[in-house]
Amino acid sequence: xxxxxxxxxxxxxxxxxxxxxxxxxxxxxxxxxxxxxxxxxxxxxxxxxxxxxxxxxxxxxxxxxxxxxxxxxxxxxxxxxxxxxxxxxxxxxxxxxxxxxxxxxxxxxxxxxxxxxxxxxxxxxxxxxxxxxxxxxxxxxxxxxxxxxxxxxxxxxxxxxxxxxxxx
Amino acid sequence: xxxxxxxxxxxxxxxxxxxxxxxxxxxxxxxxxxxxxxxxxxxxxxxxxxxxxxxxxxxxxxxxxxxxxxxxxxxxxxxxxxxxxxxxxxxxxxxxxxxxxxxxxxxxxxxxxxxxxxxxxxxxxxxxxxxxxxxxxxxxxxxxxxxxxxxxxxxxxxxxxxxxxxxxxxxxxxxxxxxxxxxxxxxxxxxxxxxxxxxxxxxxxxxxxxxxxxxxxxxxxxxxxxxxxxxxxxxxxxxxxxxxxxxxxxxxxxxxxxxxxxxxxxxxxxxxxxxxxxxxxxxxxxxxxxxxxxxxxxxx
Numbered sequence: 001x002x003x004x005x006x007x008x009x010x011x012x013x014x015x016x017x018x019x020x021x022x023x024x025x026x027x028x029x030x031x032x033x034x035x036x037x038x039x040x041x042x043x044x045x046x047x048x049x050x051x052x053x054x055x056x057x058x059x060x061x062x063x064x065x066x067x068x069x070x071x072x073x074x075x076x077x078x079x080x081x082x083x084x085x086x087x088x089x090x091x092x093x094x095x096x097x098x099x100x101x102x103x104x105x106x107x108x109x110x111x112x113x114x115x116x117x118x119x120x121x122x123x124x125x126x127x128x129x130x131x132x133x134x135x136x137x138x139x140x141x142x143x144x145x146x147x148x149x150x151x152x153x154x155x156x157x158x159x160x161x162x163x164x165x166x167x168x
Numbered sequence: 169x170x171x172x173x174x175x176x177x178x179x180x181x182x183x184x185x186x187x188x189x190x191x192x193x194x195x196x197x198x199x200x201x202x203x204x205x206x207x208x209x210x211x212x213x214x215x216x217x218x219x220x221x222x223x224x225x226x227x228x229x230x231x232x233x234x235x236x237x238x239x240x241x242x243x244x245x246x247x248x249x250x251x252x253x254x255x256x257x258x259x260x261x262x263x264x265x266x267x268x269x270x271x272x273x274x275x276x277x278x279x280x281x282x283x284x285x286x287x288x289x290x291x292x293x294x295x296x297x298x299x300x301x302x303x304x305x306x307x308x309x310x311x312x313x314x315x316x317x318x319x320x321x322x323x324x325x326x327x328x329x330x331x332x333x334x335x336x337x338x339x340x341x342x343x344x345x346x347x348x349x350x351x352x353x354x355x356x357x358x359x360x361x362x363x364x365x366x367x368x369x370x371x372x373x374x375x376x377x378x379x380x381x382x383x384x385x386x387x388x389x390x391x392x393x394x395x396x397x398x399x400x401x402x403x404x405x406x407x408x409x410x411x412x413x414x415x416x417x418x419x420x421x422x423x424x425x426x427x428x429x430x431x432x433x434x435x436x437x438x439x440x441x442x443x444x445x446x447x448x449x450x451x452x453x454x455x456x457x458x459x460x461x462x463x464x465x466x467x468x
Binding site for chain 2: 001006009010013014017018020021022024025027028134138139155156157
């Protein structure tokens with residue numbers, strides 16, 4: 001078989017299969033139902049968002065400010081987040097950073113956590129982590145310990161992360 | 169339909185299923201099947217010292233291969249793959265049923281080409297000849313690897329990462345293809361039904377691949393789908409009884425000799441070639457290539 005035929009047939013296989021995978025992903029992301037997506041906007045008009053959801057007393061208590069302590073090489077201190085309800089999802093945004101001695105610095109409002117499902121006790125979502133300068137979206141789970149504490153855990157390949165969020 | 173095909177799948181589920189297919193298959197299918205093969209050998213009065221030592225040598229070469237693979241894995245996969253994925257990749261594909269199936273099919277296609285290169289370039293055959301050098305054909309032969317068998321696949325899996333597939337998914341898919349291939353190394357299973365034989369690689373097709381009969385040389389490179397061979401002109405059905413091994417038999421069950429004999433033969437060939445240019449060409453030319461006026465080697 002001629003080399004040009006081998007090349008042409010091989011390229012056809014690659015374009016057909018990889019193209020199919022990209023098309024399905026593209027279609028799902030642009031579908032009106034948007035099966036998997038979550039809102040990626042980094043700034044939020046709270047008034048506009050809150051008007052779109054219905055009140056659910058079993059889950060809405062998660063809305064509010066939460067603080068998380070970190071004691072890692074890259075950052076030692078705390079971060080204050082604010083969880084807001086947007087549509088039927090909950091999103092957490094950074095509010096401020098606190099260093100070890102309590103100095104506070106306002107943070108750029110960035111969406112860090114998107115809770116895609118939550119039943120009042122357990123939930124699932126997508127958490128944004130930074131590793132070696134790159135930002136990764138990883139799947140995470142939420143387990144409520146009590147009304148004022150929940151544990152967020154994620155598994156990124158072999159790396160397991162675990163955080164305790166305390167209500168402010 | 170699109171909802172089903174594009175439903176996002178969690179990493180934990182992907183790892184779970186690949187763990188069952190890739191890792192646990194050794195326990196629930198490969199080892200039990202090998203035991204059945206040994207019983208069959210005993211029943212046919214073919215279970216002898218040479219076969220047992222050959223099988224042990226196969227497992228030892230796998231251990232040596234694994235050390236190289238793990239070292240390369242740490243260096244290549246965590247660094248090069250991710251670097252390529254973040255800097256030279258099409259938009260990243262999310263993890264759903266479509267992308268997982270597409271990744272496995274493309275990993276299989278990459279395996280076809282990588283395997284073909286292993287047979288058709290000098291340095292490739294120098295390492296891959298180890299896998300073909302056993303005069304037996306059973307599950308343990310699937311674990312008979314050469315020293316560089318882990319290197320060439322990297323060049324063929326990087327394009328998958330560049331197409332937007334997650335590097336770890338690519339790696340898991342490659343292992344899946346290898347595990348499927350492992351199951352084909354048996355004489356117990358004859359020919360399967362026609363549709364299966366037409367689409368999938370089967371023990372019959374793979375026996376041909378391991379044949380030293382002249383018409384079986386460099387045929388049936390496929391991993392999972394034999395359609396790649398049909399499409400690219402390298403398919404050969406099993407007709408004549410297969411004689412396993414290589415044209416220049418090794419006649420040894422010494423694991424060290426088994427593991428390094430391809431490289432040793434390649435260096436002996438290089439010694440016979442005059443000129444740097446010709447020596448370098450020997451790495452990428454077919455295994456039977458020799459400059460004019462020199463001896464011609466055979467490839468299998």
